[in-house]
Amino acid sequence: MREKPDRRRIKIEWIADTIENPIHTEVQSDGRIRKWKKIEEEDKFLRVILLEDGETVHNAFFDRSFKGAF
Numbered sequence: 001m002r003e004k005p006d007r008r009r010i011k012i013e014w015i016a017d018t019i020e021n022p023i024h025t026e027v028q029s030d031g032r033i034r035k036w037k038k039i040e041e042e043d044k045f046l047r048v049i050l051l052e053d054g055e056t057v058h059n060a061f062f063d064r065s066f067k068g069a070f
Contacts, residue, residue: 015048015057015060019048019057021037022036022037024036024066030052033049033051033052034047035048039062044063047059
């Protein structure tokens with residue numbers, strides 16, 4: 001996941017902080033968990049998708065369509 005050019009700049013610390021301190025969380029129909037947090041250094045929202053166990057990171061990327069907490 002981190003080898004894609006657009007995701008190389010995503011820091012592990014940002015992923016961990018998004019998991020621990022999200023501004024918004026949703027559970028998908030398949031049980032995966034989506035969490036968002038604004039990354040001030042990038043002025044973008046990071047979306048982290050966790051597997052059903054709530055710990056394993058499935059994906060992380062800057063979400064262009066997320067506009068803030070609902």
